[in-house]
Amino acid sequence: xxxxxxxxxxxxxxxxxxxxxxxxxxxxxxxxxxxxxxxxxxxxxxxxxxxxxxxxxxxxxxxxxxxxxxxxxxxxxxxxxxxxxxxxxxxxxxxxxxxxxxxxxxxxxxxxxxxxxxxxxxxxxxxxxxxxxxxxxxxxxxxxxxxxxxxxxxxxxxxxxxxxxxxxxxxxxxxxxxxxxxxxxxxxxxxxxxxxxxxxxxxxxxxxxxxxxxxxxxxxxxxxxxxxxxxxxxxxxxxxxxxxxxxx
Amino acid sequence: xxxxxxxxxxxxxxxxxxxxxxxxxxxxxxxxxxxxxxxxxxxxxxxxxxxxxxxxxxxxxxxxxxxxxxxxxxxxxxxxxxxxxxxxxxxxxxxxxxxxxxxxxxxxxxxxxxxxxxxxxxxxxxxxxxxxxxxxxxxxxxxxxxxxxxxxxxxxxxxxxxxxxxxxxxxxxxxxxxxxxxxxxxxxxxxxxxxxxxxxxxxxxxxxxxxxxxxxxxxxxxxxxxxxxxxxxxxxxxxxxxxxxxxxxxxxxxxxxxxxxxxxxxxxxxxxxxxxxxxxxxxxxxxxxxxxxxxxxxxxxxxxxxxxxxxxxxxxxxxxxxxxxxxxxxxxxxxxxxxxxxxxxxxxxxxxxxxxxxxxxxxxxxxxxxxxxxxxxxxxxxxxxxxxxxxxxxxxxxxxxxxxxxxxxxxxxxxxxxxxx
Numbered sequence: 164x165x166x167x168x169x170x171x172x173x174x175x176x177x178x179x180x181x182x183x184x185x186x187x188x189x190x191x192x193x194x195x196x197x198x199x200x201x202x203x204x205x206x207x208x209x210x211x212x213x214x215x216x217x218x219x220x221x222x223x224x225x226x227x228x229x230x231x232x233x234x235x236x237x238x239x240x241x242x243x244x245x246x247x248x249x250x251x252x253x254x255x256x257x258x259x260x261x262x263x264x265x266x267x268x269x270x271x272x273x274x275x276x277x278x279x280x281x282x283x284x285x286x287x288x289x290x291x292x293x294x295x296x297x298x299x300x301x302x303x304x305x306x307x308x309x310x311x312x313x314x315x316x317x318x319x320x321x322x323x324x325x326x327x328x329x330x331x332x333x334x335x336x337x338x339x340x341x342x343x344x345x346x347x348x349x350x351x352x353x354x355x356x357x358x359x360x361x362x363x364x365x366x367x368x369x370x371x372x373x374x375x376x377x378x379x380x381x382x383x384x385x386x387x388x389x390x391x392x393x394x395x396x397x398x399x400x401x402x403x404x405x406x407x408x409x410x411x
Numbered sequence: 412x413x414x415x416x417x418x419x420x421x422x423x424x425x426x427x428x429x430x431x432x433x434x435x436x437x438x439x440x441x442x443x444x445x446x447x448x449x450x451x452x453x454x455x456x457x458x459x460x461x462x463x464x465x466x467x468x469x470x471x472x473x474x475x476x477x478x479x480x481x482x483x484x485x486x487x488x489x490x491x492x493x494x495x496x497x498x499x500x501x502x503x504x505x506x507x508x509x510x511x512x513x514x515x516x517x518x519x520x521x522x523x524x525x526x527x528x529x530x531x532x533x534x535x536x537x538x539x540x541x542x543x544x545x546x547x548x549x550x551x552x553x554x555x556x557x558x559x560x561x562x563x564x565x566x567x568x569x570x571x572x573x574x575x576x577x578x579x580x581x582x583x584x585x586x587x588x589x590x591x592x593x594x595x596x597x598x599x600x601x602x603x604x605x606x607x608x609x610x611x612x613x614x615x616x617x618x619x620x621x622x623x624x625x626x627x628x629x630x631x632x633x634x635x636x637x638x639x640x641x642x643x644x645x646x647x648x649x650x651x652x653x654x655x656x657x658x659x660x661x662x663x664x665x666x667x668x669x670x671x672x673x674x675x676x677x678x679x680x681x682x683x684x685x686x687x688x689x690x691x692x693x694x695x696x697x698x699x700x701x702x703x704x705x706x707x708x709x710x711x712x713x714x715x716x717x718x719x720x721x722x723x724x725x726x727x728x729x730x731x732x733x734x735x736x737x738x739x740x741x742x743x744x745x746x747x748x749x750x751x752x753x754x755x756x757x758x759x760x761x762x763x764x765x766x767x768x769x770x771x772x773x774x775x776x777x778x779x780x781x782x783x784x785x786x787x788x789x790x791x792x793x794x795x796x797x798x799x800x801x802x803x804x805x806x807x808x809x810x811x812x813x814x815x816x817x818x819x820x821x822x823x824x825x826x827x828x829x830x831x832x
Contacts, residue, residue, distance in 0.1 A: 216668045241670040248668075252661030254421065256428055261421075268417025269671045313665065 167321060167352050168192035168215065173224035175210055175376070184210040185221065186376035192369070197343070197353040199367035199384075201360065201396075203404050207376040208356045209249065212325055215354070216246050228321065242270075245319030249326045249356075251310050255299035259290055259309055262298055263316060270317045277316070284312040287342060304335035311339060321352040328362065340366055360397040370396065372403050379403045414671050418679025425653060426683070432649050440642030440691060444698055448634035448708055465489040466508060466517040466557075468500045473525035475581045479518065479554075479574060489516075502555070509557040516570060517557035527552040528578075529585050536589040540597055554578070628768070628797045631699050631709045636792030637765040639695035640785050643688045643727050644756045647735035650684055651748035654739030673827055677820070681732050688728030696720075716801040723795060723805050726812035727788040733816030733823075734784070740823045759783045787811045 168191065175185040184207045192198045200208045213219035215226055217237040226233040228240045254262050260281060267277030285291040288308040293301065298309060311327055324343070328336045343366060347353050357363050363370060364384050371381040380387055380403060384396050393399040426432065467483065469476040483489055494500050495508065502519050509517040527550045537544050554574060558567050591602050657663040666676055699711025713720065735752065742748035760766065762776070763783030772780065780786045791808030794800035 218664065218667055238670055238672075241668065244668070246665065246668040248661055248664060250661050252665035254425075254657075254662050255660055257421070257424055261424060265417050265421040266665065266669070268420065269414050269666055269669050271413055271670060273413075 164193040164195050166191045167194040167196075167229055168354070169225075169227045170211075170215075171225050173211070173214065173226065174222045175207075175214065175219070176222060183376045185214075185224075187224070188373075188376060188378060189224075190371055190378055190381065192352065192354065194352055195347070195350055196369050197347045197367045198355065199363040199370035200354065200356045200373060201363055201370055201400060202373035202379075206373045206404075208373055209325060210376075211373070212323055212354070212356065216244065216323055217241060242317070243320045245314040245317060245322045247311050247314035247322065247324045247327045249329065251306050253298045253306065253309055253313065256297060258295045258297055259285060259301075259312075260294045262309065262313065266313050267316050272317060280316055280318070281312075284315055288312060288338060304331040307331045308335060308339065311342075315346070319351065321354065322346070324353060324355045326357050327355070328357065328359065336362070360395070360400055364396045372400060374404050414675060415679050415682075418671075418676060419683050422653070422680055422683040426649075426687070429649075436642065436646060436649060436687065437691065437694060440638050440645070440695060441698060443641065444634050444638040444695055445702070445706065447638060448630045448703060449706060451630045451634065463489050463516065464514045465491050466495075466500065466505045466514045467491050467493050468502060468505050468517070468519045469493070470522040471520045471524040473523075475525045475528065475554075475578060476520040478577050478581065479520060482573065482577060483518070506557050509559055512559055515559045515562055515566075518574070519555040519557075521553070521555075524552055524554065525581070528582060529589075532582065532585045533589050536586065536593050540593045628793055629709045631703050631711050632793070632796045633768055635695050635699035635703075635711050636796065637760075637789055639692045640727055640763075640788045640792070641756070641760050641765050642691045642695065643788075644731045644734070644760065644785060645753075646684060646687060646691075646731055647738060647752040647756055648749055650680070650732065650735030651739030651742060651752050652745045653680070654736065655742060655745045655748055659745075673824065677736060677823065680736070681729075681820075684732050684735070685725070685728050688731060689724055692724040692727075712796065714795045714799045716795060716799075719791075719795050719800060719802045719805045722802055722809050723788065723791040723812075726791070726809040726816075727784075729816035730784045730788070730812040730819075731816075733819030736823045737819040737826075740826055760785050762786070764789055784812055784815050787815075 170188060170190040173185045173188040174183060176183040186207075188207070188211065200211065202208050210219065214221050215228065215233060217233055217240065220234065229243055231240050231243075233240060254265065257265065263281040263285075264274070264277055267281070268274070272280070281294075282291065285294050288311070290305060290308060290312070293305065298306060301309065307327070307330070311324075314322060314324070322343075327343075328339055331339075340362060343353060343355075347366075353366070355363065355367060368383060369381075370384050370387065372379040372387075380391070380399075382390070387393075388395060388399050391399050391402060393402055465483065467480060469480050471477075483491060492500075492514070495504055498504075505517040505519060508514050530547075531549050531552065534547055534549075556570060556574065558570070594602055654663075657666075663676075667673070696711065696713070700713070704710045738748050738752050738755075742751065760783070762780050763769075763785030764772070764780055765785055769777050769780045769786065787808045791805040791812075794805050794808070798804070
């Protein structure tokens with residue numbers, strides 16, 4: 164499969180910090196991958212996601228998505244991607260339908276297309292009956308689902324998911340994972356971060372373990388566990404990042 | 412266009428669902444404008460319409476006395492009294508009443524003042540043509556002016572100068588008449604009377620700005636634009652909180668991941684708040700035209716330039732929106748924005764002459780008032796309502812307001828960019 168994301172020597176240090184958030188990070192993601200970015204808190208996953216989505220700028224290095232540079236061609240990239248941030252990113256005082264109408268409009272989608280896509284996604288996640296309820300009145304799981312729906316609204320080529328299933332019940336998590344698998348099979352590239360390693364193992368065909376802004380290891384979960392003589396991704400994670408924590 | 416309309420749609424929904432915010436934005440200024448205009452009306456009337464009480468005793472009843480009496484009446488600024496309690500005025504009673512502070516000024520023109528002037532001049536003229544003629548001793552002749560000790564020096568000078576001017580004019584006319592009479596007596600030329608034209612030099616007195624009938628705003632001319640501006644600037648709190656709320660609930664972050672430039676996001680926000688500000692101004696003006704007269708207050712006269720009115724309203728709105736956007740972007744939380752926004756607007760409005768007009772402020776405060784955008788706005792609206800000015804004359808105030816709004820928006824965009832980096 165062709166490479167859809169190319170990250171080359173990416174560096175980022177936040178003001179007032181001596182430790183770089185990203186330290187000459189280089190990584191490639193193939194089209195159609197379901198790619199897991201795994202690592203402990205503060206490893207640099209969210210910083211990397213933010214740079215890829217155009218929310219933040221790197222100090223040096225480059226990122227290209229679908230052959231487009233994330234600095235000079237970010238507007239074109241934004242048409243191709245969908246983002247599901249870790250924290251909820253919704254208008255609580257608007258209903259689900261109004262949220263989708265607003266975000267669809269900001270994507271530049273036609274009103275009719277927004278309505279069709281909203282109905283399809285709200286039905287998929289069981290929110291159609293609650294479409295006119297204010298997002299503020301939704302349960303935690305419903306809010307998470309709606310958060311994901313907004314990211315899926317423009318049928319993105321690449322979907323960035325920053326811990327999309329955090330704090331939700333098992334049923335909703337299952338629905339989300341199943342849908343993500345479905346769209347991945349249909350060709351959508353997923354870039355996914357999570358602390359649920361079993362979930363990552365189930366969803367991702369490729370993972371990269373990040374710590375202190377660097378890639379520790381990168382490859383298919385089964386190959387990595389075999390390579391490091393570990394029984395699971397969780398064991399691999401603990402083994403590779405344990406050293407890093409002890410050295411910190 | 413679709414993106415722009417979506418941003419407007421979202422802000423429209425926010426605003427219409429915030430009932431408390433709407434009450435704050437529209438009903439608070441309406442209540443303030445009515446209350447303050449009503450409270451201040453009597454104060455403005457006393458400054459604008461009260462006349463200076465003057466006692467006049469004209470015993471001359473000849474040319475000079477009549478000229479002074481007529482001119483004093485024509486000024487329109489004096490309330491003239493010529494008798495006290497139905498009794499004819501006497502010089503002693505006049506002096507006593509001014510001394511007691513019942514009247515600010517008293518003028519006594521003694522009997523035969525004009526005749527004495529004539530006799531004195533005649534003697535001098537005849538002596539000029541006939542040196543053998545010995546004129547009589549000049550008869551003492553004086554006009555007395557009594558002034559309340561509390562009156563300002565400038566006021567005394569103005570009154571004395573005016574009376575001196577009438578006396579000098581009359582003397583000149585009498586001199587010419589006596590010269591003509593003497594020439595006709597000495598030589599067989601028979602010269603006619605020489606009337607001195609009074610308008611050889613015309614003093615063209617006018618107000619520095621267009622309409623000379625406009626002098627000082629009445630309570631409605633002050634309070635309608637003043638509280639309209641206050642309302643417009645008070646949207647700073649709503650706007651700043653709107654921005655912070657979007658930042659806190661993550662929706663702004665999401666918009667940044669979408670193909671929507673930051674400037675378009677702010678243009679959308681500016682547009683909806685601009686409509687609100689213009690609605691606020693329109694409501695305040697309608698209050699001035701239709702509601703104030705029902706309360707016994709003067710009706711607001713709009714002037715003749717609707718263009719100037721629109722320009723000033725848009726400029727004031729842009730200044731307020733720029734300020735609110737900057738506060739919302741720089742503040743770390745809504746509490747900080749609310750406190751800073753409300754306190755700063757109240758201070759700027761106090762300095763700018765919203766609560767108390769700058770004309771009755773101490774000199775130092777009048778100078779300081781020029782730093783307040785609300786003062787620029789108020790000054791522009793005075794130009795329209797009080798001085799009946801057009802677009803050209805409100806351009807400086809409008810430019811200042813737009814520049815202020817522009818600087819605030821530039822700060823917002825630079826701050827946003829730096830944060831992203």
